[in-house]
Amino acid sequence: MAAPVRQASEKTRRAIVEAGLRGFGSKGYAATSTREIAALAETNVASIAYHFGGKEGLRTACAEHVVATLGAVLAADAPEEEATDPALARARLTGLAERMVHFLLLRPEAHAIAGFMIREMAQPSPALDAIYDGLIARLHPRLCRLWAAATGREAESAGVKLAVFGMIGQIVYFHLGRPVVTRRMGWSGIAAPEARAIAAMIAATLRARLDADRGDADRGDPA
Amino acid sequence: MAAPVRQASEKTRRAIVEAGLRGFGSKGYAATSTREIAALAETNVASIAYHFGGKEGLRTACAEHVVATLGAVLAADAPEEEATDPALARARLTGLAERMVHFLLLRPEAHAIAGFMIREMAQPSPALDAIYDGLIARLHPRLCRLWAAATGREAESAGVKLAVFGMIGQIVYFHLGRPVVTRRMGWSGIAAPEARAIAAMIAATLRARLDADRGDADRGDPA
DNA sequence: AGTTTTCAATCAAACGATTGATTACATAAC
DNA sequence: GTTATGTAATCAATCGTTTGATTGAAAACT
Numbered sequence: 285m286a287a288p289v290r291q292a293s294e295k296t297r298r299a300i301v302e303a304g305l306r307g308f309g310s311k312g313y314a315a316t317s318t319r320e321i322a323a324l325a326e327t328n329v330a331s332i333a334y335h336f337g338g339k340e341g342l343r344t345a346c347a348e349h350v351v352a353t354l355g356a357v358l359a360a361d362a363p364e365e366e367a368t369d370p371a372l373a374r375a376r377l378t379g380l381a382e383r384m385v386h387f388l389l390l391r392p393e394a395h396a397i398a399g400f401m402i403r404e405m406a407q408p409s410p411a412l413d414a415i416y417d418g419l420i421a422r423l424h425p426r427l428c429r430l431w432a433a434a435t436g437r438e439a440e441s442a443g444v445k446l447a448v449f450g451m452i453g454q455i456v457y458f459h460l461g462r463p464v465v466t467r468r469m470g471w472s473g474i475a476a477p478e479a480r481a482i483a484a485m486i487a488a489t490l491r492a493r494l495d496a497d498r499g500d501a502d503r504g505d506p507a
Numbered sequence: 508m509a510a511p512v513r514q515a516s517e518k519t520r521r522a523i524v525e526a527g528l529r530g531f532g533s534k535g536y537a538a539t540s541t542r543e544i545a546a547l548a549e550t551n552v553a554s555i556a557y558h559f560g561g562k563e564g565l566r567t568a569c570a571e572h573v574v575a576t577l578g579a580v581l582a583a584d585a586p587e588e589e590a591t592d593p594a595l596a597r598a599r600l601t602g603l604a605e606r607m608v609h610f611l612l613l614r615p616e617a618h619a620i621a622g623f624m625i626r627e628m629a630q631p632s633p634a635l636d637a638i639y640d641g642l643i644a645r646l647h648p649r650l651c652r653l654w655a656a657a658t659g660r661e662a663e664s665a666g667v668k669l670a671v672f673g674m675i676g677q678i679v680y681f682h683l684g685r686p687v688v689t690r691r692m693g694w695s696g697i698a699a700p701e702a703r704a705i706a707a708m709i710a711a712t713l714r715a716r717l718d719a720d721r722g723d724a725d726r727g728d729p730a
Numbered sequence: 731a732g733t734t735t736t737c738a739a740t741c742a743a744a745c746g747a748t749t750g751a752t753t754a755c756a757t758a759a760c
Numbered sequence: 761g762t763t764a765t766g767t768a769a770t771c772a773a774t775c776g777t778t779t780g781a782t783t784g785a786a787a788a789c790t
Binding site: 402463 | 534536537622629630631639643644670683684691708712715
């Protein structure tokens, strides 16, 4: 909580957080020992208790790190002004989706981040609050507003909110289900070409859904 | 492997598997102790080693149980003859999706099953092989054939396979992201009405996507 | 039929290993 | 010299597993 701005111990902090995130994200919280984290961070086990108060403190620190990192990634290409033109909103939405796919599937650091978030959702802890407040609570309404602008539906309606979750769910699944997807597709892994194919499929689904919503919005049949 | 057909120890086996599945599915493999499982199954810790060779053996036994249970659920409403009529295939597909949503979100035993599968994907183990071979390898191609019949595209094309995964991903996500979804939606949980809303949204997405695919299939633009 | 043997099944108890946390002490920075 | 930071050693607790004893019922034997 209290940031030790004093010294260059920041390097150790970062190393521990990154090591913890990598462990928690790939193997899970319980399955990752503090000694393993310390070894990966090239420091002593006691440093974890010193810097974060304990393993649980490191967990929330990792959550904050995830929020900061992912927030920066998503804010980088976020023009402050909201898109009101349907075509523009639609382009923004598809672009954001595509960017999320590529980040989630190609960036090496994304594996730990996504794994961490997924595991936090599966077994909620105080760390999930930080992720929700710092990330979901900001990103999801923004996507809903874009969806609304692209279709004419109301941004905070249940249908739009669920549709946005559905879009996110598709993206997340291709990270989560990677071993299953690659096996079924006959891929040896997910590199740039595979990520492009997945992004194209998600974009196509998104376009189809937006088109359908635009038609339904007039007839008052928002599913 | 060798089934002890002799005695009524089958009851103990089942109790241990169900207890293990519940623990592994909700808290994760590493976070669930053998003592905890034994207590939940109302038996002794040694029974786990006796019946399954160890904790890891119980893991694969749980995977086999998941395959058997889920296989039965999905096979129950699977008319052997494949649907060739587009409208019928479409109805089958949406019906299957709806059934999956309701099973995953409402059935109490589904929580452990889904949690187990998700965690296995996140950290593949030999248990994942059993799940893939016994479940995915059967279900996914069937969905692809339905998709193909509904749209005119080729069942084993990359686009169709990915689209089916996308549909599954949406469904799975609403189970996985339950704490996040409920919070954002202002729900206190996911009961029948909420599951219906989610199922409606997924059905709408599916319909929109199938429509778009049917149009694209002629023009040879399968994304 | 009565007796003995065999064996799957379960149990309490204990094993060594590992866990997260804590301590006491050394080192570096200011 | 005071504080901040890092380390080695150690703590109690818990982990998965193993052990030896016990049970009850089927199998084998007389």
